[in-house]
Amino acid sequence: MKLVYESIFSNSLRAFFVAFFAIIGTFIALCVVAIGFYALFSLAEEETFSSDVKILADAHGSRKDLGASVPVLLQINLSGEIGKDGVTPQKN
DSSP states (O other): OOOOOOOHHHHHHHHHHHHHHHHHHHHHHHHHHHHHHHHHHHTTOOOOOOOOOOOOOOTTSOOOOOOTTSOOOOOOOEESOTTSTTOEEOOO
């Protein structure tokens, strides 16, 4: 029975490429899984409505931006019954 001896250089080169391609394969698999989760959860996003923000005059007739903690009135025009399907924003 003959034993075949490989050089330490070819053994180390083979081990390097096995480890290198194992890391590359793991990285590609993680990318595929991440893209799959992104595709799965992006389909479940809710429909958003476009909004036109207007700064209207207050009771004194002035128009200015207010701070984040100042109470303001909000007007939203909707058509349909709230709580049921088919509620849509009205366009003025």
